Amino acid sequence: MLAATSAVVGVIWDISWHRTIGRDTFWTPAHLAIYLGGALAGAACGWLVLQTTFAGTAEEKAAAVTFWGFRGPLGAWVAIWGAIAMLASGPFDNWWHNAYGLDVKVLSPPHVILALGFTGIQLGALFLVQSLQNRAGEAGRRATGLLFAFGAGILVQNIAIIGIEQIAFPNSAHNGLYYKVAGAAFPLVLIAVARASRLKWAATTAAAAYMAISLVMIWVLQLFPATPKLAPVFNPVTHMVAPPFPLLLVVPAAALDILVQGWGPGRDWRLALFGGVTFLAVFFVTQWFFAEFLLTPYARNFWFGVDQWDYSSRVREWRYQFWRIGADPVTPAKLGIAAILAICSARIGLWWGNWMAGLRR
Amino acid sequence: MVGELDGRSAAMTGRAGRLAAVGVIALIVSAHVGSPDTYFEGAAGPYRVRVIVRTPGVVPGLAQITVRLLSPLPQGAPPRRVLVLPVYWDPQTAAPPPPDVARHVPGDSTLYSAALWLMRGGSYSVQVTVEGAGGSGTALVPVMAVATRRLALDKALGAALLGLGAFLFAGAVTLIGAAVREGGLEPGVVPDRRRTVRSRVAMGVATLVLALALMGGRVWWNGVDSEYRSGLYQPLHATATVRTASGAQVLRLAIDDTSWTNRKRQWTPLVPDHGHLMHLFLVRDSTLDGFAHLHPLPLDSITFETHLPPLERGRYRAYADIVHESGFAETLVATVDLDGWVGTWRPTDSDDAWTTGNGNRETGNVVGLADASTMIWDKSPAPIVVDHDAPLHFVVTDPSGRPARLEPYMGMAGHAMITRDDGAVFVHLHPAGTVSLAALETFALRQPGDTIRGLLGARLTALEKGNGERGAVPDGATTMPGAHRGEPLPAPASLSFPYAFPKPGHYRIWVQVKRSGRILTGVFDADVHAAR
Numbered sequence: 001m002l003a004a005t006s007a008v009v010g011v012i013w014d015i016s017w018h019r020t021i022g023r024d025t026f027w028t029p030a031h032l033a034i035y036l037g038g039a040l041a042g043a044a045c046g047w048l049v050l051q052t053t054f055a056g057t058a059e060e061k062a063a064a065v066t067f068w069g070f071r072g073p074l075g076a077w078v079a080i081w082g083a084i085a086m087l088a089s090g091p092f093d094n095w096w097h098n099a100y101g102l103d104v105k106v107l108s109p110p111h112v113i114l115a116l117g118f119t120g121i122q123l124g125a126l127f128l129v130q131s132l133q134n135r136a137g138e139a140g141r142r143a144t145g146l147l148f149a150f151g152a153g154i155l156v157q158n159i160a161i162i163g164i165e166q167i168a169f170p171n172s173a174h175n176g177l178y179y180k181v182a183g184a185a186f187p188l189v190l191i192a193v194a195r196a197s198r199l200k201w202a203a204t205t206a207a208a209a210y211m212a213i214s215l216v217m218i219w220v221l222q223l224f225p226a227t228p229k230l231a232p233v234f235n236p237v238t239h240m241v242a243p244p245f246p247l248l249l250v251v252p253a254a255a256l257d258i259l260v261q262g263w264g265p266g267r268d269w270r271l272a273l274f275g276g277v278t279f280l281a282v283f284f285v286t287q288w289f290f291a292e293f294l295l296t297p298y299a300r301n302f303w304f305g306v307d308q309w310d311y312s313s314r315v316r317e318w319r320y321q322f323w324r325i326g327a328d329p330v331t332p333a334k335l336g337i338a339a340i341l342a343i344c345s346a347r348i349g350l351w352w353g354n355w356m357a358g359l360r361r
Numbered sequence: 362m363v364g365e366l367d368g369r370s371a372a373m374t375g376r377a378g379r380l381a382a383v384g385v386i387a388l389i390v391s392a393h394v395g396s397p398d399t400y401f402e403g404a405a406g407p408y409r410v411r412v413i414v415r416t417p418g419v420v421p422g423l424a425q426i427t428v429r430l431l432s433p434l435p436q437g438a439p440p441r442r443v444l445v446l447p448v449y450w451d452p453q454t455a456a457p458p459p460p461d462v463a464r465h466v467p468g469d470s471t472l473y474s475a476a477l478w479l480m481r482g483g484s485y486s487v488q489v490t491v492e493g494a495g496g497s498g499t500a501l502v503p504v505m506a507v508a509t510r511r512l513a514l515d516k517a518l519g520a521a522l523l524g525l526g527a528f529l530f531a532g533a534v535t536l537i538g539a540a541v542r543e544g545g546l547e548p549g550v551v552p553d554r555r556r557t558v559r560s561r562v563a564m565g566v567a568t569l570v571l572a573l574a575l576m577g578g579r580v581w582w583n584g585v586d587s588e589y590r591s592g593l594y595q596p597l598h599a600t601a602t603v604r605t606a607s608g609a610q611v612l613r614l615a616i617d618d619t620s621w622t623n624r625k626r627q628w629t630p631l632v633p634d635h636g637h638l639m640h641l642f643l644v645r646d647s648t649l650d651g652f653a654h655l656h657p658l659p660l661d662s663i664t665f666e667t668h669l670p671p672l673e674r675g676r677y678r679a680y681a682d683i684v685h686e687s688g689f690a691e692t693l694v695a696t697v698d699l700d701g702w703v704g705t706w707r708p709t710d711s712d713d714a715w716t717t718g719n720g721n722r723e724t725g726n727v728v729g730l731a732d733a734s735t736m737i738w739d740k741s742p743a744p745i746v747v748d749h750d751a752p753l754h755f756v757v758t759d760p761s762g763r764p765a766r767l768e769p770y771m772g773m774a775g776h777a778m779i780t781r782d783d784g785a786v787f788v789h790l791h792p793a794g795t796v797s798l799a800a801l802e803t804f805a806l807r808q809p810g811d812t813i814r815g816l817l818g819a820r821l822t823a824l825e826k827g828n829g830e831r832g833a834v835p836d837g838a839t840t841m842p843g844a845h846r847g848e849p850l851p852a853p854a855s856l857s858f859p860y861a862f863p864k865p866g867h868y869r870i871w872v873q874v875k876r877s878g879r880i881l882t883g884v885f886d887a888d889v890h891a892a893r
Contacts, residue, residue: 065544074540081533084528099511100511102422102423109581233458
């Protein structure tokens with residue numbers, strides 16, 4: 001879990017680094033945090049697997065799965081897989097930059113492998129905690145449940161980072177794409193957590209964890225002085241640029257929690273239908289108006305940080321305007337597509353949640 | 362966006378087709394042909410510096426710069442500091458970031474190195490500032506950032522990545538199987554047959570899905586790769602033809618690249634370099650025994666014409682050096698078949714010169730020139746090695762054996778043209794190095810307000826003609842002030858050209874100087890060995 005947190009904090013830090021300073025080497029603290037996450041997860045889970053296989057008690061061995069002759073908890077295997085994927089992405093990414101240039105793109109094949117890697121570590125941590133939660137007695141459930149929700153919060157954060165271009169900035173909140181991406185991505189995790197966890201407000205807790213990580217990063221990063229080192233510098237920033245303000249996901253997550261608690265298992269198709277539509281409706285109302293607030297002068301301060309932009313941007317009025325509302329306005333048809341995506345996402349989330357609810361090893 | 366595309370992006374348009382046949386590693390040219398690195402020697406205020414910029418071959422990428430201080434450090438003087446900063450040509454560029462302090466290379470008290478971040482394709486000037494006891498001074502070094510190659514995946518790395526990939530693939534399939542088979546079982550329970558079958562089905566489905574994902578990844582990678590390759594730098598396409606007009610032969614060079622001929626071109630216009638919009642070099646193919654340095658006149662922005670000297674019949678390589686107003690210098694390449702003609706040559710420009718044969722060589726490094734003076738290549742017997750400082754020092758003596766009194770030839774003490782016998786390398790050097798003087802001047806003259814195309818070029822032309830503000834170009838050491846079209850000042854009888862050969866092989870060198878109004882060409886040969 002520590003490894004998963006380290007990796008996700010590292011990624012947010014790295015993005016802020018690229019928006020503030022511009023250039024980097026492998027040895028930036030942000031990169032170290034990402035790879036520390038990988039190394040920590042790989043080493044801890046590797047040790048766990050070796051220990052279980054060669055020196056494990058009968059009980060430990062019984063609570064493990066077999067992988068090419070070795071025994072270990074499923075979550076440990078997933079995390080090891082993630083760590084190896086991260087390891088492989090390093091030299092691949094290095095070659096990629098030497099062959100095709102030092103891209104500052106978020107999405108490139110080596111970055112996707114890196115993302116798969118740290119997602120693997122996060123999933124592994126989640127599975128480890130979940131199997132503990134499922135096997136724990138009443139006493140241990142609350143602690144494992146909270147840990148599980150925190151792990152899910154990191155996953156939500158992960159989605160928010162991958163979708164940074166589409167859903168991170170309030171300026172996109174009046175575009176059709178914003179709701180399509182959010183509808184497709186978030187119900188999956190939130191409803192799965194609500195279903196799998198023994199905690200009452202699991203999805204809400206996960207959403208709160210995501211927001212807490214984001215807020216801490218916003219408030220902490222701004223404290224550090226930094227100057228751009230790459231031309232052209234149109235915006236001479238003096239401190240690390242704050243990441244975008246988090247989505248108010250606690251609101252739709254609470255709605256999902258209520259639905260999942262109220263309906264219980266067995267009516268999953270209906271739950272997916274209502275859950276998807278409810279998520280989108282609540283998310284739409286919350287974000288539509290909250291984004292309007294974020295673009296007002298009241299949000300241009302330390303707490304919200306919406307006035308901070310990359311060193312390479314020519315800061316003008318567009319900072320406080322909705323973007324592309326002419327090209328991609330929100331229409332009933334687009335909301336309909338977003339709702340269908342949200343329903344599918346919720347249905348898959350329920351399958352996944354059911355599987356996690358039964359996870360024992 | 363207009364104006365930001367000069368350079369690489371402009372070269373991208375409409376060129377994909379021609380690049381289809383490019384092999385695994387494309388051999389592409391830069392501002393010179395096959396010689397992408399920049400060599401510069403000049404003054405940074407009171408300090409003489411030799412600067413080498415090794416380009417990464419990719420954009421965005423990291424170039425390596427080394428700065429050697431040639432002025433000796435006085436006894437007890439405080440240590441000097443060398444700062445480097447690449448500045449993009451575009452005048453819209455905002456405040457530059459702080460310059461980088463070049464690090465002292467251990468074991469060499471006069472050598473400094475740093476990495477330059479060249480983030481966009483096109484023309485940069487690297488500001489090299491030296492601070493020391495004598496004050497501080499800055500030299501501008503024009504550098505072209507162009508993508509010239511695609512790094513091949515080396516075998517060991519490829520194998521390691523393939524192994525890791527295979528491991529991850531098999532690992533993912535196994536994990537999914539284990540998750541379905543045992544994940545939901547209470548500890549200690551052995552999976553039954555139903556679970557085992559379901560697990561096998563899941564593994565089959567996972568294999569299929571992962572294989573599809575891998576294929577998707579492959580398509581994506583290939584897409585990135587082909588887009589990158591189509592963006593590799595190619596000089597503008599040019600075609601050379603010959604026609605006979607009133608008893609003389611006229612060579613026509615047309616820049617017929619569609620990115621240049623179309624009306625909406627992104628390129629900035631050409632500016633004169635040493636007073637000429639184009640420097641055209643003809644080199645006889647394979648035998649290298651015919652050479653001409655001509656200055657065609659523009660009929661319009663596409664077509665350039667010059668009278669041909671009576672070169673022998675045969676196929677010739679044509680290299681045309683041009684400089685854009687953005688400071689982007691490039692060498693266009695074409696071939697032309699000459700049928701050999703005899704007659705009186707009427708040069709189009711008084712700076713035109715030609716030579717034929719292998720030169721009047723007595724020995725390898727002492728060459729008799731056409732006016733009975735002698736050019737000596739002052740080199741050590743040590744072999745010339747790729748990427749090491751080439752000993753290109755030449756001395757000219759008059760018929761009585763004393764140092765000759767030379768005149769500047771197009772503003773320079775001398776010019777050296779170097780080609781490898783197969784044509785894979787062609788460079789045009791001055792004592793200031795590989796940099797184009799005109800490119801340097803565009804950077805020195807450019808002001809933030811220069812957003813209208815052609816105006817900077819007009820100022821530069823006025824300056825070249827001698828009625829502009831001559832002092833605008835700060836670096837007096839790279840040019841010979843006042844010497845260009847005005848009063849000829851004597852040029853030193855010995856010349857040095859900072860350069861390192863980029864590839865091993867057999868090279869021919871033509872060194873041109875001017876004495877008593879006559880352009881003299883010395884022809885030399887060099888064998889360059891691979892670095893051990």
